[in-house]
Amino acid sequence: EFMRNPCVDAGLIPPLVQLLNCKDQEVLLQTGRALGNICYDSHTLQSQLINMGVIPTLVKLLGIHCQNAALTEMCLVAFGNLAELESSKEQFAYTNIAEELVKLFKKQIEHDKKEMIFEVLAPLAENDVIKLQLVEAGLVECLLEIVQKTVDSDKEDDIAELKTASDLMVLLLLGDESMQKLFEEGKGSVFQRVLSWIPSNSHQLQLAGALAIANFARNDGNCIHMVDNGIVQKLMDLLDRHVEDGNVTVQHAALSALRNLAIPVVNKAKMLSAGVAEAVLKFLRSEMPPVQFKLLGTLRMLIDAQAEAAEQLGKNVKLVERLVEWCEAKDHAGVMGESNRLLSALIRHSKSKDVIRTIVQSGGIKHLVTMATSEHVIMQNEALVALALIAALELVTAEKDLENAQLVQILHRLLSDDRSAPEIKYNSMVLICALVGSGE
Template identity: 80%
Template sequence: MRNPCVDAGLIQPLVQLLNCRDQEVLLQTGRALGNICYDSHEGRNAVDHAGGAQIVVGHLRSRCTVTDPANQKLMTVFCGMLMNYSNENDSLQAQLVNMGVIPTLVKLLGIHGHNSALTEMCLVAFGNLAELESSKEQFASTNIAEELVKLFKKQTEHEKKEMIFEVLAPLAENDIIKFQLVEAGLVECLLEIVHHTVNSDKDDEVAELKTASDLLVLLLLGDESMQKLFDGGKGSVFQRVISWLPSHNHQLQLAGALAIANFARNDGNCIHMVDNGIVQKLMDLLDRHVGDGNVTVQHAALSALRNLAIPVVNKAKMLSVGVADEVLKFLQSEMPPVQFKLLGTLRMLIDAQAEAAEQLGKNVKLVERLVEWCDAKDHAGVMGESNRLLSALIRHSKSKDVIRSIVHSGGIKYFVTMATSEHVIMQNEALVALGLIAALELGTAEKDLENAKLIQVLHRLLSDERSAPEIKYNSMVLICAVMASEPLHKEVQNLAFLEVVSKLCGHENKTVAQQALLTEQRLAVES
């Protein structure tokens, strides 16, 4: 019956009735409009054109402090009407936000917190609006965090807690609100839930444990809220999170590892955690999930180890307790997210660690797996990380044995492809690795470099005006290095390199211009 009501022109007179002073008439009008808007595009449009939402928001604003039961019932109906009006409609939600409905709804929640029907309607209305970016800024300027935490503390029913969670999750994506929620004491509520539900096998309590621990991890994504909870490593929340790692509950293990990964977002925290033995706890957790273990836990623990390995002082410490060996246990994983984190962790660990890079570079199983993943076209992240780790093994070890191991496994062609990447950092890493190969083991790699069309790629990089200065510089260094190989030298002569290099002698970057002069002399002598 909704569309016939709209077609009959009923909306306009109903909206006019919203200007009436009789409370009972307002109540029934609000119900009628709310029902016509329910799941009806035409109904919402008609109410929009008649200006109904503005009048209802005006009533909410002017009446929100009146606490008699009849007014609370009216406020509940009006909130429900606005919810139906804006449900799953971004532009109408944005319109309500622009009308300033959010501060009014927050005020309603604060004043009428004891009225369960009205608070429920407010929560559903918040849930409707909280996904919008523009709404989050408006929410952040109210005391929503305080009101929601206050309401949350009073709840005993699972359904009510769920409703509040559904509002908290989208709001907690905003860093300012994250901090407000931490200040308002939400974390203590969440830890309390975890404590009470951790050993339960009731479905609703298992769901509550998951939601509470996920939300805690989300709060740690804000730098300010994370630092407050870390509190120099003395924070009770940080201590509690560590105690989750040895738990038998997979959800808690996961939340613990993700929380550590979030705490490990600055060098100071990472150094403190490594010095206080967190690495061993993460390794023990990983060890429990080798093989067919829980993939999300594997991924989270590897994320935490990767972040911890970023500060220079942590690398040697982590290597000395066997992190690389622990990570290698997951080499056979077929799960791309785990592969991606495994590669990133190893790459962070060997940065400027020559001995570790050499050891890993001589590990035939690892090198063969990397070469295989360099072809993982379905998973760009895994493919990129494999290329970068392969190149890092050469760059940090500068070892002939490592180069030979990579040549024998068929890895050379991937460096040449990597040199054409759209990311300058990857291009550069490839060219530096190729430079070392040409300087240390040119004879071994000669055939593969020829087959991979290295010389043509270098010609393209030098001719392309968009190539970054460091790419031009390293390409020319490489040209000079490969001249020692007869077949490659011949290819250089066949392509007009002299012309391209001569143009670069006047390059605005001094280092490039200098290298161009040297390369030009070398080409002139050799031609």
């Protein structure tokens, strides 16, 4: 450490970088190590190296000297350090790093060596261009092979390798192009293999499988295809295995997948008749905010424009009481917001007096009034539309609660505030008309 500054001050870095073009393997090795030591843990110096074009040089070295274990290791350590910097990823994307790393990976037998390559792959795979390059270079096949070899093992190294490989697989699916390439209209062998992870006995594979489905379910075409081909039952079976003292990360992942699948209009009725709402409601007792958040989002997606389902759920006292409770979850803004939105959605999509009565009896009205003052215009609108329906359909039941929540004062504020969006003012007027109309 104390020698670093004198080395930098003496201007050692540029000549050392030049030496990386040398043919002598021993010189290359010592040069790489010297640069590594000088720049270790210093983002400023590492950025300097990147700007001096060290990345393409090192990638070329890896290709030329892949038989030299010490040089290979030196390159991997350097990549591992540099890949953490955002500016490096763009440079890596212009090299054939993906191809070189996959080639190297295929040769490895020892766990430590694979681990070392994984440590470079993970940060690089955060870049969408490199994700696609890794898929095209055949990384996925390597990962699937590792999963197959390690899934039934209880050796510590194998368990670690299984986790790293399946996590990396999920990461590759986060890129739109790489995901679509692997989906292959639902016929892809990779997609089929990932499906087989869901019923697995390994929690790690169940988790990766559900997360992969959630990632595949990022456009309507994929979602429709998957629902038509029975994915919903697989996910519900998985959730069933995790109801009592279940694995929270698996619950969260499976609910994420169901929520995404429920977005296309044509999937909603199919998923409702498959019993998804009932499967999701089993997790109402969960005390885990991430699970609560996904549960609420899934139900909200399912009832969108589905009047019958919205009415059925809106009359479910246990659900409505839990929503009202979560509307006060000040520590968890996401859960609080989703609870309010679902409460409003139950009224908006059912347009049912029974639902309104259930919500009034459970103490939900004050939350809808508060929601009308949200910082998010979409939530304000949803609240105002729900309140207008309450005023039009069931004002007598809700009158006292609306008064106590100071609805009129809030509407006055929304209408006189110059910053209120036009649609907020419009919906406030609609609500006032409903209040006045019902009162006649």
